[in-house]
Amino acid sequence: MIITSDDELQKLKAIGRICAQAVEVMAKALEPGITTLELDEIGRRVLEENGAQSAPEFCYQFPGATCISVNEEVAHGIPGSRVIAAGDLVNIDVSAVKDGFFGDTGASFAVPPVTREVEKLLRDGRRALWTGLQQVKTGKPIAGIGNAIGVFAKKNRYTLITNLASHGIGRSLHEEPTEVPTWPDADESRIMEEGLVFTVEPFLSLGGEWAEDGGNGDPWTLYSDPRAPTVQFEHTIVVTRNGPLILTLAE
Template identity: 70%
Template sequence: MIIANDDELQGLKEVGRLCGLAIKTMAASMEPGMTTRELDMIGRKILEDAGAQSAPELCYQFPGATCISVNEEVAHGIPGDRVIKPGDLVNIDVSAEKNGFFGDAGASFMVPPGKPKTERLLRDGKRALFLGIQQVKAGFPFAGIGRAIGAFADSHRYTLIENLASHGVGRSLHEEPRELSTWADPDETRIMADGQVFTIEPFLSLGGQWAEDGGGDDSWTLYSEPRALTVQFEHTVVATKSGPLILTLVD
């Protein structure tokens, strides 16, 4: 989506803030002993109380309001009976629709106590996201995002999951520009337009290079290959002539 007027911008800001608020509230409520279904219900209430609806449910009939992925799960984890335990690495991904506008955000958290290497991975996952966001400006190449994140990952001996990409968002959950790499991609030649809306969501890993489903009855949950702890941080942004505008910040 390319924003045409202030009404569209305000609609995107409203739903984007709700996504961020749901993540913030869920993270603050998360504690050992609760199930991922209970955590999901907190996010659902935030969205529905504000007149929004879960985008994965709306668009893909996903079996939950939010995606909650724990430890070995990289993305699209289904909320259910899994009990959250001390030391767990939990990713919360919230996307929502309100008044015809879509927002998408994600963040990873550790349930204390955690290992130092997990704490470093979380810290650096946030750093990777914001290094990518710093490359956003109308007229600049999309490839700059992946080059910046990829260089950071390489210099700190991380890997990136290279089949989970960023994407356009706005009037639908996934739209053009599709398959925006958060790793160095020599084939990426597109240029950011003024007012263009898209996500940035690197999956930084301690060795994982690919995401695949686990087989069996669950066709949603993705795992890293090879298996390795992986974090995801995501914001929805707008490319403007003066730089990035983040739509999914709470404050």
């Protein structure tokens, strides 16, 4: 969507803040022995206490309030009986709706102790997100986001998952602009308009290049191909003349 009023902006800020708070509270509860379902219930409680509803449930009948992906899982992991263990790499992705407006954010976390390689991957995952965000400005090409992230990934010897794109958001969870690439894409020719709302969410990996389903009767969970540790960090933003206005901050 393109924001046309301050009322729209305030409602987007409100739901963005709620999503960020859910990720923050869930991350603080992340420890060995907790199940992904217990973690999901913590996130659900944050959403409901703030008058919001899980977007995956609302839009797609997803079997959980949030997406929690562990180790070999890249995205859309279903909360359940899986027990978090020391050394696990966990992605928490929260999207929700309130007053007809949607927010979407996510981050990856490691449960100590972890290898220096994974610590560096987490640090650089955040750096990749901010590298993309720095390209957001009214009148600039959308392709600049993926191009900058691509340069960063190559320089630091990472790969990018190239079929999990960022997306427009606002009055729907997924809307125009669809399929915003966070990797170099020669076919991307769109220009960022003032007030445009979308996510930026690169998937940085130690070798993965594609996301695929794992079969086994699970239509949701995605895995990297080839299998490799992968992190995702995501913000919902508004395009302005001064750069990105980040909506998904806890404070």
